[in-house]
Amino acid sequence: xxxxxxxLLFPLIAVVAAFIVGGILILLVGDNPITAxxxxxxxxxxxxxxxxxxxxxSTPLIFTGxxxxxxxxxxxxxxxxxxxxxxxxxxxxxxxxxxxxxxxWLLIPLCFAAxxxxxxxxxxxxxxxxxxxxxxxxxxxxxxxxxxxxLVSYFxxxxxKVPGDPILQTAPIGPxxxxxxxxxxxxxxxxxxxxxxAFLLALLCCLLxxxxxxxxxxxxxxxxxxxxxxxxxxxxxxxRKQIVLAMSVSxxxxxxxxxxxxxxxxxxxxxxxxxxxxxxxIAVALLGRNHPVGVILAALLFAALQHGGIYVDGFSEHVTxxxxxxxxxxxxxxxxxxxxxxxxxxxxxxxNV
Amino acid sequence: MLELRQITKRFGDVLxxxxxxxxxxxxxxxxxxGENGAGKSTAxxxxxxxxxxxxxxxxxxxxxRDIKSPHDAIALGIGMxxxxxxxxxxxxVAENIVLGAEPGSSFDLDLKRAGAQIRQxxxxxxxxxxxxxxxxxxxxxxxxxxxxxxALYRHARLLILDEPTAVLTPLExxxxxxxxxxxxxxxxxxxxITHKLSEVLAISDEVTVMRDGKVVGRVQTKxxxxxxxxxxxxxxxxxxxxxxxxAKVGRPQLxxxxxxxxxxxxxxxxxxxxxxxxxxxxxxxAGVEGNGQxxxxxxxxxxxxxxxxxxxxxxxxxxxNALGARVRRELGIAHIPEDRHRRGLLLDFxxxxxxxxxxxxxxxxxxxxxFLDEKAVHRRASEIIQGFDVRPPNAxxxxxxxxxxxxxxxxxxxxxxVNPKLLLVSQPTRGVDIGAIEFIHRQLVALRDxxxxxxxxxxxxxxxxxxxxxxxxIHEGRIAGEVDPKVATLEEIGLLMTRGH
Numbered sequence: 001x002x003x004x005x006x007x008l009l010f011p012l013i014a015v016v017a018a019f020i021v022g023g024i025l026i027l028l029v030g031d032n033p034i035t036a037x038x039x040x041x042x043x044x045x046x047x048x049x050x051x052x053x054x055x056x057x058s059t060p061l062i063f064t065g066x067x068x069x070x071x072x073x074x075x076x077x078x079x080x081x082x083x084x085x086x087x088x089x090x091x092x093x094x095x096x097x098x099x100x101x102x103x104x105w106l107l108i109p110l111c112f113a114a115x116x117x118x119x120x121x122x123x124x125x126x127x128x129x130x131x132x133x134x135x136x137x138x139x140x141x142x143x144x145x146x147x148x149x150x151l152v153s154y155f156x157x158x159x160x161k162v163p164g165d166p167i168l169q170t171a172p173i174g175p176x177x178x179x180x181x182x183x184x185x186x187x188x189x190x191x192x193x194x195x196x197x198a199f200l201l202a203l204l205c206c207l208l209x210x211x212x213x214x215x216x217x218x219x220x221x222x223x224x225x226x227x228x229x230x231x232x233x234x235x236x237x238x239x240r241k242q243i244v245l246a247m248s249v250s251x252x253x254x255x256x257x258x259x260x261x262x263x264x265x266x267x268x269x270x271x272x273x274x275x276x277x278x279x280x281x282i283a284v285a286l287l288g289r290n291h292p293v294g295v296i297l298a299a300l301l302f303a304a305l306q307h308g309g310i311y312v313d314g315f316s317e318h319v320t321x322x323x324x325x326x327x328x329x330x331x332x333x334x335x336x337x338x339x340x341x342x343x344x345x346x347x348x349x350x351x352n353v
Numbered sequence: 354m355l356e357l358r359q360i361t362k363r364f365g366d367v368l369x370x371x372x373x374x375x376x377x378x379x380x381x382x383x384x385x386x387g388e389n390g391a392g393k394s395t396a397x398x399x400x401x402x403x404x405x406x407x408x409x410x411x412x413x414x415x416x417x418r419d420i421k422s423p424h425d426a427i428a429l430g431i432g433m434x435x436x437x438x439x440x441x442x443x444x445x446v447a448e449n450i451v452l453g454a455e456p457g458s459s460f461d462l463d464l465k466r467a468g469a470q471i472r473q474x475x476x477x478x479x480x481x482x483x484x485x486x487x488x489x490x491x492x493x494x495x496x497x498x499x500x501x502x503x504a505l506y507r508h509a510r511l512l513i514l515d516e517p518t519a520v521l522t523p524l525e526x527x528x529x530x531x532x533x534x535x536x537x538x539x540x541x542x543x544x545x546i547t548h549k550l551s552e553v554l555a556i557s558d559e560v561t562v563m564r565d566g567k568v569v570g571r572v573q574t575k576x577x578x579x580x581x582x583x584x585x586x587x588x589x590x591x592x593x594x595x596x597x598x599x600a601k602v603g604r605p606q607l608x609x610x611x612x613x614x615x616x617x618x619x620x621x622x623x624x625x626x627x628x629x630x631x632x633x634x635x636x637x638x639a640g641v642e643g644n645g646q647x648x649x650x651x652x653x654x655x656x657x658x659x660x661x662x663x664x665x666x667x668x669x670x671x672x673x674n675a676l677g678a679r680v681r682r683e684l685g686i687a688h689i690p691e692d693r694h695r696r697g698l699l700l701d702f703x704x705x706x707x708x709x710x711x712x713x714x715x716x717x718x719x720x721x722x723x724f725l726d727e728k729a730v731h732r733r734a735s736e737i738i739q740g741f742d743v744r745p746p747n748a749x750x751x752x753x754x755x756x757x758x759x760x761x762x763x764x765x766x767x768x769x770x771v772n773p774k775l776l777l778v779s780q781p782t783r784g785v786d787i788g789a790i791e792f793i794h795r796q797l798v799a800l801r802d803x804x805x806x807x808x809x810x811x812x813x814x815x816x817x818x819x820x821x822x823x824x825x826x827i828h829e830g831r832i833a834g835e836v837d838p839k840v841a842t843l844e845e846i847g848l849l850m851t852r853g854h
Contacts, residue, residue: 216374216723219712227699233656233711234688234696236679 010341011277011287011294014334015301021330022323029318036319038313044308052183052193056265058296058303059195060085060257060274062202064281065288065295066209067123067254071137072290073213075226076130076248081254082278083148084122089254090152090263091118096173098159104132107176117297120248122148131240137247145278154273160269168271179263196264198256199253205253206292212249222246254278262338275306283328286335302328354433354511354542355400360409362395369395370406371566372526377511377559380530382543384534384553384574387563387586388786389756391806393546396563397513401433402426432504433513438496440488447471447484450503454489463709467506470478474505478536501532511542517817518552519784524641524851530556532641539669544676548586548786549816550579554670560601562586573577595686600822606775606806607653610617613656613830622648624830625664636743637821641850645830646810647691652787653808654688655681668775673837687768689714691779691810693757697764700753703732704743708767733770743765758789769800794820814843826850 023033044050064081064303071078094113098109127142153168160170180200183191213219224232225242233239261273286299288294304329309321355377361663362370375384379413385393399406402420410417410734412430421428423433440449451467470486480498488496497517504512514785518526533543533556547553553560554574564572570585577667585589607630640646650659653666655678666673673681683690690696699706709718709730718733720726733747743755743763752760761781768776780789781797798821801807811817817824817838822836826849833849 217719217725217727218723220709220713220725221704224699224702224713227701228695230695231699231710232679233695234654234690235713236655236677236682238677238679 007289007291007294010338011289011298011335013341014085014287014331014338017334018330020187022327024134025217025326026319026323028113029317036136036316036323039315040312040323041150041304042308043311044304048189049193050191050307052123052195054300054304055199056193056195056260056305058299059199059202061279061280061284061299061302062206062259062295063256065284065299066202066205066292067252067278068281068285069288069290069292069295070209070213070246070253071250072164072223072285073226074222076127076243077138077251078123078126078250079280079282080123080126080142080144080246081250082274082276083141083145084119084251084254085144085274085278086148086152088115089154089258089262089267089273090170091115091255092213092223092258093170093231094160096177096262096267097171100174100176102174102176104176104317107174108179108195108263111173111177112259115255115262117255119258120252122318123251123254124244124248127244127292129202130247131243138241156251156269156271169266170310171267172268174334177263178267181264194265196260197274198260198264201256201259203296205256206245206296209253210292216246240336280328283332287331287346288292308335354413354414355544355818357396357408358412360396360399360406362392362399362404362406362412369564370399373409373563373566373568375561375568376571377542377544380537381539381558382537382545382556384560385544385546385563386548386550386553386560386582388548388788389758391563391586392566393563394515394568397433397515397544399548400433401513403433416535420622422721427509428679430508430510431513431710432507432509432511433516433614434497434500434504434517435473436516436519438500440496440499442489443487444458445485445487446482446491446499448504449499450506452486452503454507454791464544470506471502474502476537478532484649492525492811494521494528495538497521498532501602502664503832509541511544512536513544513546515546515550517545518549520525520548526552526681527672538742544675550582551788553582554579564588572831577773583787587786595794595798595819597820598802600634602822603636603804605629605631606669607808608667609653610654610665610667612649612662612666613651614645615661616648622830623652626827626830627664628832629824630773630808631804632806633801634822635801635820635823637817638808638810639817639824639846639850640810640827642793642810642812646779646827648830649827650688650691650777650808654678654686654690654777682771685771685774687771687773687776689764689768689776689781691765692782693760698752698760701751703749703791704738704755704763705730705748707763708734708737710767712771737766737770741769741796743756757784758786761785761793762789765796773800773805775806775808781809782810782811782813782816802845814846818843818846 026033026036033068044054061166067077067081091113091114092325095111099110122144126137126144129135129140130137152164156168156170162171179196180196181191181196183193213223220247221232221237222242224235224237225239229239258275266273284295284298284302288298309324312319312323313321357373357375360370367419373396375396377772385394395404398404400411402425404423405421410420413422416434418429427841430748447464447468450471467560468484469648475481480502482495482498488499518529527558536543557574560572560574560577560582561568562582564586610627610628612623613621626649638646652662653675657852659675662674668684668686694700699710712718717729731748737743738748739747743759743762743766755763785793797807808818809820821838824836824841826833826836826846828850836846
C-alpha cells in the first residue's frame with residue numbers, strides 16, 4: 001500500500017464508523033439518519049454562510065491542532081492549549097487596548113507578538129518544570145489551564161472591563177489592530193462572515209510547522225527526542241532544551257488563536273470565547289495523524305460538524321446538536337483503537353522469518 | 354519424534370521455507386542453525402502451528418498430523434519457548450504457568466493443586482523457582498525457567514526453544530545447559546534454534562543447518578566443528594579467528610583516573626577504575642554483564658550526569674567530566690552503544706535520518722545554520738550504506754525494517770564516518786550474523802591500524818580475547834586484572850571475571 005493511502009486509511013475508517021454509529025443513534029431517537037446527515041453536512045457546506053463559518057471555526061482548531069502536534073512530536077502531551085490561548089487572548093487585547101491609538105503598521109505586529117509570546121510563555125512553564133524537575137506535563141498543563149482562566153477573568157473583571165458592562169469582557173481594542181475579514185477581498189462573499197486573515201495565517205503556519213519539524217536541525221532534534229530520547233541523548237541532543245523548546249512553540253501556536261478571535265472577530269477579550277478549542281485540538285492532532293496536512297483536514301471536519309450541528313439542533317424533530325459530540329467521540333475512540341486494528345490485521349502478516 | 358517433510362512457506366515474494374526436511378529423533382537435543390532470515394524460526398513456527406505451511410507434511414510420532422494452531426501442537430506434546438518471553442509480569446509464577454490451562458472448574462481456580470504440580474516439575478527438572486513470586490521480581494534466567502515450566506506443565510514432550518541463550522549471561526548459559534541435559538535424561542526431546550556455534554557444539558546431539566530457506570546440511574555434532582558449520586551457514590569460508598597485525602601503539606588518548614560512577618540509587622557501579630587507551634590499540638574489557646561495563650562506557654561517552662561521577666576522565670590532556678555528549682563527539686569520540694534499539698537508533702526514523710544523528714546540527718549536514726541540506730544528508734547516508742554494505746540499501750526505509758546485523762552495520766558506519774580518535778564500542782556483534790561479525794571485526798582492526806584508540810566491551814570472551822591488544826577484566830565495578838590476550842587462557846580470564854582477584 002502506498003504511504004499516503006496507509007496514512008489515510010485509519011482516519012477514514014474512524015470517520016465512516018462514527019457516521020454509522022451516529023446513524024444508528026439517530027434511528028433510535030426516531031429520525032431519519034440520511035435526512036439528518038444531509039442537514040448536517042448541507043448546512044456546513046452551503047455557500048457562502050456554511051463554508052464561511054466552517055472555515056472560520058476551523059481556524060482556531062488548526063492552531064490548537066498544530067500546537068498539540070508539535071508537543072506530540074517531542075513526546076509531550078500538551079493538554080494546556082486551552083490555558084495558553086486564554087492567556088494569549090488577554091495579552092493581545094491588553095496590547096490592543098493599551099496602544100489603541102497607534103497605527104496599524106505598529107499595532108498589528110505588536111498584537112501578533114503579544115499573542116505568540118504570551119502563548120509561548122504559558123507553554124514554556126510546564127516545559128521548564130518538566131525539564132528541571134521531571135514533573136509531568138499532563139498534570140501541569142491541566143492545572144495551568146485553571147490558573148489561566150481564573151487569572152484572566154480576574155483582570156478582566158477588576159481592571160479592564162468597561163464600567164457598567166454586564167458582560168465579562170474587556171474594553172474594545174483600537175481599530176488599528178483590526179485584521180480584515182476575507183469578505184473584503186472575495187467578490188460575492190459577504191463581509192459580515194467573521195472568516196478573516198487569521199485563516200490564511202493558520203494555513204501558513206501549517207507550512208511553517210512542516211518546514212520546522214522536517215527540514216530544520218531544531219525540528220530534527222525535537223522529533224528525535226520524541227521518537228527515542230535515549231538515542232537523542234546519545235546523539236548529543238539536550239533532552240531538556242528540546243522539551244522547553246517544543247512546549248514554547250506549542251504554546252505559541254495555541255496563542256495564535258488570539259489573532260483570529262481578538263483581532264479578527266470580537267475585537268476584545270471576551271470571557272469564555274473558546275469553545276474548548278484547546279481540547280478539540282487534541283482530537284484534531286490525533287485524527288490528523290500528527291501531520292500538518294492531516295491537521296487541516298481534521299480541523300475542517302470538526303468545524304463542519306460544529307457548524308452543521310447548529311442546524312441539526314434547529315431543524316430536525318428529535319436529534320439535537322449533541323449528535324456532533326457523539327460523532328467526535330466515536331471518531332476519537334476509533335482513532336485511539338488504531339493499535340487494536342493494526343494488531344488484528346498484523347496477526348495475518350509475517351513476523352520474524 | 355518430529356519430522357518436517359518438504360515444508361514450503363512463502364510470505365509475499367519471500368520464500369521463507371523451500372522444501373525443508375527436518376528429522377528430530379526422540380530423546381535428543383537437536384540444534385537448528387542458520388543466519389537471521391535463514392528460515393529456522395519459520396520452520397519451527399509451522400511445527401508449533403503458528404503458521405500453516407503452503408505445502409508439505411508434519412509427522413509426529415510416525416503419524417501425519419494437521420497442526421493448525423498452537424493448541425493442536427500442545428495437544429500433541431509440542432511446546433515452544435519464544436525468544437521474547439510471553440509472561441504477565443504482575444502475576445505470580447504459578448499464575449503464569451497455569452494461564453490458559455487453569456486447573457479446577459471455571460469458577461474455582463485450584464492454584465494449590467497447580468502449585469504442587471509445579472513444585473514437582475521443578476524438582477524433577479531442577480528448575481528452581483518459587484511459584485508464589487511475581488514474575489517481575491525474577492531475573493531473565495529465572496523467567497526462562499518459568500517459560501520452560503509452562504511448557505512442561507502442559508505435558509510437552511518436545512520443546513522448541515527459539516534463541517534461548519540470547520538473553521542470558523555466560524553463567525546463566527551454563528546453568529541452562531545443565532537443565533537441558535537433565536531434560537534429555539528424563540526422555541524429553543529438545544529443539545534449539547540458535548546461531549551461536551560454540552553453544553551448538555556444547556549442547557546438541559544433531560544439527561540441521563539452514564540457509565536462504567533451505568536445509569543445507571545435517572550432521573552429527575560429534576562429527577563436525579565450528580569452521581564447517583560456519584561455512585555451511587554462510588556458504589563460504591569464514592575466518593572465525595581475527596587476523597590482525599601487531600599494534601602500532603601511539604601516545605595515550607584516553608586516560609581514566611580513579612573513576613567511580615554511581616547509579617540513580619546512589620549505588621556505586623564503577624569503583625575507582627584507572628586505565629588508559631593509546632592510539633592504535635584495542636583495549637578490551639571482559640566481564641560478566643552487569644559488572645559496571647555499561648555505566649563505564651556511558652560515563653566516558655558523556656551520558657551520565659557529572660554529579661554521578663568522581664575521579665577524572667582525560668582525553669588528549671583535557672578533562673571531560675563536565676562536558677556533554679555533543680562536545681565529546683566534537684572532540685573526536687565516537688560511540689557504538691551496547692543496546693542499538695535503546696541508544697543507537699531512532700527506529701521509526703529513516704536510514705538517512707539515522708545516518709546523521711550526532712552531526713545533524715553542523716556543516717555539511719546543515720547549510721546556512723538552520724536547514725538540513727537534503728543532498729548532504731543523502732550523500733552521507735549512501736556513503737555509509739554502500740561502505741558498510743547495509744541491506745536493503747534503501748535510505749528511505751525506517752531503521753526498524755532492518756535486521757539486527759544491518760542495523761549494527763548502519764551504526765558502525767555512522768560512527769566510523771566521523772574518523773574518530775577514540776572509539777567506545779560495546780557488544781559490537783550481539784545478535785549479528787556470522788558473516789557480518791567477520792566484517793565488523795575486520796573494520797575494527799582497520800580503524801585501529803588507522804591510529805584510532807579503541808575501548809571494546811564484550812560479553813563474548815572469544816571476541817574480546819581475539820580482538821584486543823590488552824585485556825582488562827572487570828568485576829563488580831573494579832578492574833580485577835589485566836592480561837595479555839595472546840597468552841592468557843580462557844580459564845584464567847574466567848576466574849578473574851567471576852571471583853575478582
